[in-house]
Each structure stands twice: as structure tokens, then as C-alpha cells.
Amino acid sequence: MPDTPAPENAAPAAPRRTLRLGVAGPVGTGKSSLIATLCRELSADLAMAVVTNDIYTDEDARFLRSAGVLDADRIRAVETGACPHTAIRDDITANLDAVEDLEAEFAPLDIVLVESGGDNLTATFSPSLIDAQIFCLDVAGGGDVARKGGPGIGRADVLVVNKADLAPYVGVDVGQMVADAEKARDGRPVLAVARDDAASVARLSDWVRDVLDEHRAGTHVPQDPGPMAPHGHGPGDAGHGHGHGHGH
Numbered sequence: 151m152p153d154t155p156a157p158e159n160a161a162p163a164a165p166r167r168t169l170r171l172g173v174a175g176p177v178g179t180g181k182s183s184l185i186a187t188l189c190r191e192l193s194a195d196l197a198m199a200v201v202t203n204d205i206y207t208d209e210d211a212r213f214l215r216s217a218g219v220l221d222a223d224r225i226r227a228v229e230t231g232a233c234p235h236t237a238i239r240d241d242i243t244a245n246l247d248a249v250e251d252l253e254a255e256f257a258p259l260d261i262v263l264v265e266s267g268g269d270n271l272t273a274t275f276s277p278s279l280i281d282a283q284i285f286c287l288d289v290a291g292g293g294d295v296a297r298k299g300g301p302g303i304g305r306a307d308v309l310v311v312n313k314a315d316l317a318p319y320v321g322v323d324v325g326q327m328v329a330d331a332e333k334a335r336d337g338r339p340v341l342a343v344a345r346d347d348a349a350s351v352a353r354l355s356d357w358v359r360d361v362l363d364e365h366r367a368g369t370h371v372p373q374d375p376g377p378m379a380p381h382g383h384g385p386g387d388a389g390h391g392h393g394h395g396h397g398h
């Protein structure tokens with residue numbers, strides 16, 4: 151009989167199964183609604199949970215619980231108490247704790263969605279916290295936003311141009327906005343989405359399923375879209391060496 155292989159010769163541990171999927175983007179672009187939509191679309195055959203981030207409240211978690219898209223226990227709020235980007239990039243401890251608690255409690259989970267607090271165009275997730283990230287813009291923010299670039303617009307795994315149904319009311323050409331975004335993203339995907347447009351929701355759901363498959367197969371490599379633009383957190387933050395404050 152062959153000897154039992156020594157531990158150092160053992161096959162590497164299987165990759166972690168749960169896909170941690172971040173959703174970032176400016177305030178009010180529809181991140182919570184997108185998460186509600188994804189839970190409705192996917193939770194029948196995938197085990198899911200959600201972590202929300204708000205600065206001072208658990209408003210987003212309460213919205214998702216009241217929407218009834220998942221059992222209330224599967225939706226956890228992190229109150230960041232600071233700029234949202236801090237908790238998703240600089241000190242991810244509270245978010246990581248929340249994700250790991252959910253993964254342990256509801257094992258095996260297929261997807262944990264993490265919603266960033268609404269921030270500015272430069273806030274992105276650390277790849278130490280999430281495996282893939284959605285950056286969410288909306289047409290109501292103006293058709294030119296997609297041309298402005300930044301790490302989320304340029305390099306998130308997918309860019310969603312959300313609330314496409316509102317385009318005629320705000321004078322935005324969705325096709326042009328998507329084309330501008332595609333140009334800024336070197337071929338990375340861009341999806342125009344409206345929550346009541348089933349075809350657009352199906353395209354987004356398919357994208358999530360594809361990333362989950364790649365994650366499970368070990369072929370998806372988490373990307374870092376890049377750091378924040380230089381910034382400061384106010385007058386007491388001189389140690390950061392940044393130029394200006396956010397005013398919150």
C-alpha cells in the first residue's frame with residue numbers, strides 16, 4: 151500500500167465557494183434596488199445573503215428586508231460611521247466580519263452581495279473584501295458621467311447604466327452613454343438596466359451567473375480597479391497629506 155501523502159504534498163485546498171460580489175456607485179444610483187432585483191432573480195436556485203453599508207443608519211438593510219427578497223436574517227447592516235469608501239477599501243474589518251458571519255451561519259452560500267454606501271465616482275472595493283464588483287451609474291446623473299472615467303467606471307468587472315427607463319425624461323441617449331462607457335473600459339462589459347425591463351435584468355443575472363461559474367472554476371481573478379483619487383477627511387486629517395475634505 152502506498153504511504154499516505156505528506157500534508158505538504160496534498161492537493162491545494164479547493165477555492166472558497168461563495169462569490170463575494172460588491173456593488174458600488176454614487177448615492178441614489180439604484181444599488182439597493184439592483185441587489186433586490188438580483189435576489190429576486192437568483193435566490194430560487196442560489197443561496198444568497200447581503201451586507202449593506204450606510205454611514206449612520208441601517209436604512210438599506212431595512213429597505214431590503216421589507217422588500218422581502220431574502221429572509222431578514224440573511225441581510226446584515228454595517229454602519230460605517232465614516233466615508234463609505236473607508237469601510238470597503240482602507241479598513242475592511244467590519245465588512246469582512248459581516249461577510250464571514252453570514253458565510254458561517256448560512257453555509258454553504260453561493261453569493262454574498264455587499265452594497266457600498268453611496269459615495270463618489272472614485273470609491274471601489276478592495277479585492278481583499280470582494281471577488282468581483284459592479285459599479286452602478288444611472289442615466290439621471292447625466293449622460294456625460296460615463297466619459298469622466300475613474301477606477302469604478304474604467305475597471306469594475308461590470309458597469310451598470312441603471313434606470314435606463316428614465317432616459318427619455320432626462321434627455322439622455324442610453325446607447326451613446328453605453329458606447330462612451332465601453333470606450334472608457336477597454337472592452338469590459340457595460341449593461342444598460344431598468345428594473346422593470348425583464349430582458350435587461352436577465353442580462354445582468356446572466357453576467358452574475360457567469361462570474362460565479364468562473365469563480366468556482368478558479369478562473370476568475372479578483373481585480374483591484376485602483377485606489378481613490380487623493381482626498382482628505384477634514385481639517386484633522388492632515389496626516390493623510392491629502393488636499394481637500396469631503397465635508398462629511
Ligand SMILES: Nc1nc2c(ncn2[C@@H]2O[C@H](COP(=O)(O)OP(=O)(O)OP(=O)(O)O)[C@@H](O)[C@H]2O)c(=O)[nH]1
Nearest residue numbers: 176177178179180181182183267268313316344345
Ligand atoms: N425609474 C427607475 N427608478 C429606479 C430604478 N432603480 C432604482 N430606482 C429608484 O431610484 C431611487 C434610489 O434607489 P436605491 O436603490 O435606493 O439607490 P442606492 O444607490 O441604493 O442609494 P444609496 O444607498 O442611498 O446610495 C429609488 O427611488 C428607487 O426606487 C430603475 O431601474 N428605474
Ligand SMILES: [Mg+2]
Nearest residue numbers: 181182210265
Ligand atoms: Mg442603497
